[in-house]
Amino acid sequence: MEDLLERRSVAFDGARRIAEGPIATVALEVKRAIERGTRGTVLVFDAESSERIDIDVRGTDAEVIERLERPRPRSPGRPRLGVVAREVTLLPRHWDWLNGQPGGASVTLRKLVDQARHASVETDRVRKARESAYRFMVAMAGDRKGFEEACRALFAGDDARLDRLIDRWPADIKTQLRAVLAAAR
Numbered sequence: 001m002e003d004l005l006e007r008r009s010v011a012f013d014g015a016r017r018i019a020e021g022p023i024a025t026v027a028l029e030v031k032r033a034i035e036r037g038t039r040g041t042v043l044v045f046d047a048e049s050s051e052r053i054d055i056d057v058r059g060t061d062a063e064v065i066e067r068l069e070r071p072r073p074r075s076p077g078r079p080r081l082g083v084v085a086r087e088v089t090l091l092p093r094h095w096d097w098l099n100g101q102p103g104g105a106s107v108t109l110r111k112l113v114d115q116a117r118h119a120s121v122e123t124d125r126v127r128k129a130r131e132s133a134y135r136f137m138v139a140m141a142g143d144r145k146g147f148e149e150a151c152r153a154l155f156a157g158d159d160a161r162l163d164r165l166i167d168r169w170p171a172d173i174k175t176q177l178r179a180v181l182a183a184a185r
Contacts, residue, residue: 005068008047012140014040015170023053027064031057043139049128050136050180129183130154136180140173141166154181 005024010017016039019029023044030042034057044053056067088109090098098105117124133154141147146165153162159181166174 005065009044009053010047010176011042011044012172012176013038013042015140015173016040017172017176018042020047023055024065024068027055027057027068028061030055031061031064045136045139045176047179048132048183050132050139052139125183126157129181132183133177133180136177140176141169144169144173 005022007023008021009023009026011019011026011030011033013033018033019026026044030044034042044055045051046053055064057064095105098108101108134151137147137151137154141150145168150162150165153159153165162181163178166177169177
């Protein structure tokens with residue numbers, strides 16, 4: 001499992017990128033930017049998924065890092081094996097078929113999921129990159145000219161049109177958006 005403090009992230013003060021790198025480094029840069037006074041709202045994103053990351057920058061640098069290190073509560077299951085119990089809803093005929101397979105329902109479901117994952121690696125990579133780009137676009141450019149058309153171009157896979165539509169957006173937003181989309185290309 002990746003060290004939580006090494007999780008790649010990027011921070012913006014309004015439309016200006018103020019930090020990029022491991023979350024621990026970015027958190028301290030965000031803290032310093034806020035202490036100096038920011039121009040806009042400071043937002044921090046996971047560099048891969050573009051999901052927003054909330055960072056509590058109160059207190060000392062050590063306290064900020066300590067809060068980032070706190071482990072998340074574990075869910076039920078077999079934690080040592082990485083097994084997590086969840087509910088699966090199937091029709092009776094599906095359960096009948098699964099229960100008749102060697103190893104039972106759990107083994108068969110794991111095999112089916114692994115086969116599906118391997119068969120859709122490329123499609124999933126492109127879909128995740130587009131979803132990430134969309135999350136970033138909504139947060140950072142939702143009120144920018146051409147936003148809706150850019151979204152249509154994004155999901156249509158029309159990279160040339162998307163590039164033209166975002167060309168007038170602030171440089172740091174374009175750079176980050178293009179970096180996120182690089183995974184889809």
